[in-house]
Structure formats: structure tokens, C-alpha cells
Amino acid sequence: GQQVMQIPQYQHVQEGEDFTTYCNSSTTLSNIQWYKQRPGGHPVFLIQLVKSGEVKKQKRLTFQFGEAKKNSSLHITATQTTDVGTYFCAGGRQAGTALIFGKGTTLSVSS
Amino acid sequence: EPEVTQTPSHQVTQMGQEVILRCVPISNHLYFYWYRQILGQKVEFLVSFYNNEISEKSEIFDDQFSVERPDGSNFTLKIRSTKLEDSAMYFCAWIKDAFTGELFFGEGSRLTVL
Numbered sequence: 057g058q059q060v061m062q063i064p065q066y067q068h069v070q071e072g073e074d075f076t077t078y079c080n081s082s083t084t085l086s087n088i089q090w091y092k093q094r095p096g097g098h099p100v101f102l103i104q105l106v107k108s109g110e111v112k113k114q115k116r117l118t119f120q121f122g123e124a125k126k127n128s129s130l131h132i133t134a135t136q137t138t139d140v141g142t143y144f145c146a147g148g149r150q151a152g153t154a155l156i157f158g159k160g161t162t163l164s165v166s167s
Numbered sequence: 168e169p170e171v172t173q174t175p176s177h178q179v180t181q182m183g184q185e186v187i188l189r190c191v192p193i194s195n196h197l198y199f200y201w202y203r204q205i206l207g208q209k210v211e212f213l214v215s216f217y218n219n220e221i222s223e224k225s226e227i228f229d230d231q232f233s234v235e236r237p238d239g240s241n242f243t244l245k246i247r248s249t250k251l252e253d254s255a256m257y258f259c260a261w262i263k264d265a266f267t268g269e270l271f272f273g274e275g276s277r278l279t280v281l
Binding site: 159 | 202272274
């Protein structure tokens, strides 16, 4: 079945450093979404990418969708302590089908 | 006020017992999902429910699981005979806008099987 891999599993950075998490799918995706989950909380939607090669920015967050629509990345510039949490990518094979989540990257930030 | 209420927030049960988890939406969304997350692990898809029918289910969603929307409001997940490995956080999720595909998650129900 479809698998979504995400690396690294954990990342610790000093406040102000950059952070990147990578997502790879075993199959071509229709779309990819990114979610953030704070400790003890539920996943919260960040963004959806649909087009091949798409790049979207949200303030310090930059999201990319690969040309082959099989990989994606989330980059955070100048991390802050409020960025701590687990970041999940989730891929959909077709529009309307269930999202398959990666294992997530847990980010910790020390000030 | 949250859009969806999940109950119970935490349930402790003995292995082999039946458990019903409920999700009560405020609005009439079309697409509903159940996901689960074993502590510290990834979010796993269980089942999707569209127009009062199961539209997709994962390998995890075996005969021990069932979903219903009995009265058009409550959306339930039943586990007939719980196993230790069913211990997890169970999230109901929904889509408000099929175009954006944004998945909204409830607060979750924590199930502990002893």
C-alpha cells in the first residue's frame, strides 16, 4: 500500500536556527498537506499543495511540492520556541481519498 | 465553541469489552473520518464516511470496528472486543470544503485498554 516517509524523526535546534523536514511518498500524490501537532493536542492544518513544483510561504514557513509529486518539504526560517511540536505531512492518492500521514518530525527549540 | 465534540475524552476499559466513541458535529459536514494515533506515533487512517456510507477503510479497520451515523448527527466508532493494541487517541475528522481538502480534527478520545 501507499507509504509516506518522513525524516528526520526528531530535530533539536537553538532558537533562531533553521529547520527542515522532508517527506517522501512511495507513489505519486494528488496533493500533500502539512499539519502541526502540539504536545497533547490534535493535528492542525497548515497548508495544502496540489501542483507539481509548487512553493508556498506562510511567514517563516516555506512548503515545497516536488516536480514528480512524490516528495515535499517544510522549511522554517529562524525558529522560535512557539514552533515546537510535531510536523506531519499527509498525502492523498486522489482528490477525496483518505490522507496517509507520515510519522512526523518532532521539533524542539531551546532558547 | 468547538465545531465538533468528541466523547468520552478518556475511557479506560478491560480487554474484550466493547467501546463506543462519539463525535458530534455542529454543522452538517459530508465527509467524516476516524483516525487513531498510538502514543508518540503517527496518525493512522481508519475509515472515511461519506453520505452516510463507508467510502474507504484501511487494513486496520477490520471486523472489530464499525462506524455509524445513526441519527444524522452523532458519528460513532465502535470497537466490539478491544485488544491491548487498540490503546490510542482516536480522532474524528471532517472536511468542510471539498475544494481545499483541509482536514479538521476533533480534540480526540483517549482509549486505554487494560
